[in-house]
Amino acid sequence: MSGIEGEIEVSTGRQTPWRTIMLVMMALLGAAVLIALVVTLGEANRQRERATRAQSHSYEVMILSRTLSGTIARSEASLGRYVISADKELGRLYFEEWQLAGQQINRLDVVTGDNPPQQKRIDALRRAYNARGSELSLTALSTNYGKNNQALARYYQARKAPALNEINQQLDGIIAEERQLLDRRTGAAMRSVDQSNNVARVLVVFGVLIVLGAIALGWLTVDALGQRATARAEAETERERSLELEAAVAQATEELRLQESKLRQVQKMEAVGQLTGGIAHDFNNMLAVVLGGLELAKRNLSKTSSPALRHIESAMEGANRAAALTRQLLAFSREESLRLEPIAAGELITGMSDLLDRTLGDAITVVARDQGQGWLTRADRHQLENAVLNLAVNARDAMDGRGTLTIVTAGTQLAEHAVGNCPAGQYVTIAVTDTGYGMTPEVMERVFEPFFTTKPVGKGTGLGLSQIFAFVRQAEGEIGLQSAPGKGTTVTLYLPRDTTAQSSVKEPLAAAPEPVAPALLDILVVEDDQRVLAATLGALEELGHRAIACSDPLSAPAFLRAADNIDLIVSDVLMPGQTGPEMIAGLRTDYPHVAVLFVTGYAGEASEAEFGGNHVLRKPFTMTALERGIAAAMALDRPTAPHDPLPADSSAHSPHQSIAAE
Known part of the structure; x- marks a missing residue:
């Protein structure tokens, strides 16, 4: 063996342990690479899971906030x-929704428990919620006790309350802060995932050099890529959901803006109604002076036919028509108290012919047919006139101011639930038909909802048909609706038939004699308008009574003490300093025996109950109406005067009867 061969053998022998060491090192390195790769991918998965949980948590907070806003x-x-x-x-629904909002605030408090800044906003939100609840509870309480005008005013005032703005600001702040937190968490998670991916790439490069770890590393890489694709798909899905949520929020915001515009229009209408009432008060006072002066002049003239007498009669006729128009204006603005009476629907429509013609214009042809067979219903005449007028105005708008409006009054027998939820029985019907463009099924489903209208913003409030719906339901009736695009619309009011009134018409009883006032009475007249006061004094003196003038209700007790023989107080209702009912309530303790007759042309928000059972005479009135009102007031039961040996005469008249102007 040569030296070269020996060197080869030695070299081979020396290389064998090195190969083994290299294989072992490669195996160890491959195992380390595999372990590092597993750890890196596991960390990446954990980062993705944390990012997903953070996203879900933030979306839950934002959705809860938007849900809370919608619930409120x-x-x-x-x-x-x-x-x-x-x-x-509806009151119960309001209470349940408000309680649900409180539960959602508690849930929001739990979800954001790990975020102190958000906790501060939740605390501020809860305080604003409690303050808002107190404001709305007063409105609900006023409605529950029947003070609808007061409740409506409080409701409009509550729309501007700081608590509502505070709730919206805190909810927007919570969403904005949660969105920022989400962006920070997502960015941190993505950076961690990118860093893990970079380490994984390095390990893949090392794995390629390691034969035993190449296959495992390749499979793990494929698996990592699949997970990344899944994560991207999930992120894209969440992004689409976020865009949908933003679109829903934008739509809700736009609807809120529209509702605010409608509420502003309602407030304008409320202001117009209040202005109408105030003008009607002054106008009725002027008409009272005019009619009183004309009637006194007529009485002083000779009974012979003369041009002056004819002119006075013409003037009185015009003044009476002006008084009737004023009452219709008050009825349209719903400023008079509820007074139920038997009503013949056909006669009511006939009496409204002039008002309908003036309201609808010459381009609308009004056709009225009475097929009611003499049936009567029991309702408030002014509210029923208002309902018919609202339907006529809606029909005019549907016909673009030109067409035919048909009003048919009739009677019908309905089976149970034949129309809506009506019970079986006889009903008086008022059908209003137009030749307009009709309604689609979608509009018909929502036509009676409050604030819903197909008119442009500022052209309609969406309250007309909802008020009619509420009036008919209050009268225990129903509404029928028939319409189709291009075929016009028919709205039918079904009102229960008043069989009691019908029977009393068929079988009249002997009329009770009207009460007659004593020939001479001492009457205290309380009226702040000097002209009306003078006219009333003249009318009372013409009727043969002794009248004492009082222009300030606060001075009435002094007049009563000075003249202790007062038999009757004739008082206006709305006066500066003190109203007529307030003045009489203060005098009742010391002067329970003095009769009371209220005279008013506009009672504002006063109800019949606030008059204490005393008679009410509407301005303007004739001397005949004044005489009847005095007789009716004197006929009511009351304690005997201290100086009277005998009790005053009484008559069985309803304490809530009101005497209308003739």
């Missing part, structure tokens, strides 16, 4: 419908 909006909308319709079911 629904609760306040239910309260608005409750204030308008006084439907107890």
Whole structure:
């Protein structure tokens, strides 16, 4: 063996342990690479899971915030419908929605428990929620006690309350802060994932050099790529969900803006109604002076036919028509108290012919047919006129101011649930038909919802048909609706037939004699308008009574003490300093025996109950109406005067009867 061969053998023998060492090192290195790769991928998975959990947590917070905003909006909308319709079911819905909002705030508090800044916002949100609840509870309480106008005013005022703005600001702040937190967490997670991926790439390069670890490393790499694709798909899905959520939030914001515009229009209408009431008060006072002066002049003239007498009669006719128009304006603005009476629908439509013609214009042809067979219904005449007028105005708009409006009054027998939820029985119907463009099925489903309207913003409030719906339901009736695009619309009011009134018409009883006032009475007249006061004094003196003038209700006690023989107080209702009912309530303790007659042309928010059972005479009035009102007031039961040996005469008249102007 030569030296070269020996060197080869020695070299081979020396290389064998090195190969083994290299294989072992490669195996160890491959195992280390494999372990490092597993650890790196595991960390990447954990980072993705943490990022996913953070995203889910943030989305839950944002969704909870938007859901809470929607719940509060629904609760306040239910309260608005409750204030308008006084439907107890809507009141219960408002209360449940508001309680649900409180539960959602508690849930939001739990979800954000690990975030102190968000906790501060949650605490501020809860305080604003409690303050807002107190404001809305007053509105609901006013509605529950029947003070609808007061409740409506409080509801509109509550729309500007700081608590509502605070709730919206805190919710927006929570969402904005959670979105920023989400961006930070997502960025940190993605950076960690990128770093892990970089390490994985290095390990893959080392794995290629290691034969035993190449296959395992390749499979792990493929698996990592699959996971990355899945993560990207999930991220894309979450992004699409986020875009959908943003679109929903934008739509909700736009709807809120529209609702705010409608509420502003409602507030304008409320202001117009209040202005109408104030103008009607002054106008009725002027008409009272005019009619009183004309009637006194007519009495002083000779009974012979003369041009002056004819002119006075013409002037009185015009003044009476102006008074009737004023009452219709008050009825349209719903400023008079509820007074139920038997009504013949056909006669009501006939009496509204002039008002309908003036309202609809010459381009609308009104056709009225009465097929009611003499049936009567029991309702408030002014509210029923208002309902028919609203339907006529809607029909005019549907016909673009030109077409034919047909109003048919009739009677029908309905089976149970034949129309809506009506019970079986006889109903008086008022059908209003137009030749307009009709409604689609989608519009028909929502036409009676409060604030829903197909008119542009500023052209309609969406309250007309909802008020009609509330009025008909209050009268225990139903509404039928028939319409199709291009075929016009028919709205039918079904009102229960008043069989009691019908029977009393068929079988009249002997009329009770009207009460007659004593020939001479000492009457204290309380009226702040000097002209009306002078006219009333003249009318009372013409009727043969002794009248004492009092222009300030706060001075009435002094007049009563000075003249202790006062038999009757004739008082205006709305006066500066003190109202008529407030003045009489203060005098009742010391002067329970003095009769009271209220005289008013506009009672504002006063109800019949606030008049204490005393008679009410509407301005403007004739001397005949004044005489009847005095007789009716004197006929009511009351304690005997201290100086009277005998009790005053009484008559069985309803304490809530009101005497209308003739």
